[in-house]
Amino acid sequence: EIVLTQSPGTLSLSPGERATLSCRASQIVSSNYLAWYQQKPGQAPRLLIFGASSRATGIPDRFSGSGSATDFTLTISRLEPEDFAVYYCQQYGSALLTFGGGTKVEI
Amino acid sequence: EVQLLESGGGLVQPGGSLRLSCAASGFTFGIYSMSWVRQAPGKGLDWVSALSGSGTTTYYADSVKGRFTISRDNSKDTLYLEMSSLRAEDTAVYYCAKQHSWNGGPFDIWGQGAMVTVSS
Numbered sequence: 001e002i003v004l005t006q007s008p009g010t011l012s013l014s015p016g017e018r019a020t021l022s023c024r025a026s027q028i029v030s031s032n033y034l035a036w037y038q039q040k041p042g043q044a045p046r047l048l049i050f051g052a053s054s055r056a057t058g059i060p061d062r063f064s065g066s067g068s069a070t071d072f073t074l075t076i077s078r079l080e081p082e083d084f085a086v087y088y089c090q091q092y093g094s095a096l097l098t099f100g101g102g103t104k105v106e107i
Numbered sequence: 108e109v110q111l112l113e114s115g116g117g118l119v120q121p122g123g124s125l126r127l128s129c130a131a132s133g134f135t136f137g138i139y140s141m142s143w144v145r146q147a148p149g150k151g152l153d154w155v156s157a158l159s160g161s162g163t164t165t166y167y168a169d170s171v172k173g174r175f176t177i178s179r180d181n182s183k184d185t186l187y188l189e190m191s192s193l194r195a196e197d198t199a200v201y202y203c204a205k206q207h208s209w210n211g212g213p214f215d216i217w218g219q220g221a222m223v224t225v226s227s
Contacts, residue, residue: 035213
């Protein structure tokens with residue numbers, strides 16, 4: 001099983017600032033099959049990024065993903081008030097799918 | 108509109124059984140892999156099980172293997188999760204999620220979730 005470790009656990013920032021979230025895998029993620037999700041309280045997660053760097057439909061371009069192999073990053077270039085949420089990475093390169101523990105982006 | 112709607116959640120005693128359903132609409136259900144993902148209260152996301160579009164290939168997390176069974180009825184556009192020998196640690200919101208392709212991929216559509224509480 002691929003273990004995904006997200007850091008930091010909590011990121012305290014202000015609107016307009018840049019957020020950088022990290023996701024490290026315990027082994028190489030096949031074909032960079034790494035996705036990022038956003039979850040707000042009481043809501044289901046929403047797909048932001050897949051294939052490490054491709055934005056999902058309707059996702060603003062202030063969200064970008066990068067990285068390969070075992071190290072991946074989600075960057076939010078300028079935080080909007082609606083971006084304060086919990087973010088999860090997830091790998092789908094192996095049959096046993098796994099999620100990271102999440103990073104909370106708070107004001 | 109693309110939609111997933113879970114049902115069947117509730118309160119069950121330890122050792123009991125429960126079946127969740129997920130009704131899909133707005134897309135060609137039978138050509139996509141589907142999964143169940145759960146989230147314990149105040150915790151992160153935990154993948155439970157996946158099923159290929161044809162229904163022939165299944166995958167399970169170690170924590171539920173041998174106790175949970177995933178299945179689908181493509182004629183009814185419905186995904187199921189049969190849960191048995193339930194434990195307190197199975198208490199969670201259970202989401203069904205559509206995967207991006209017939210044999211896997213990221214979760215691009217999610218249901219609203221069904222709460223399962225295992226308690227005496």
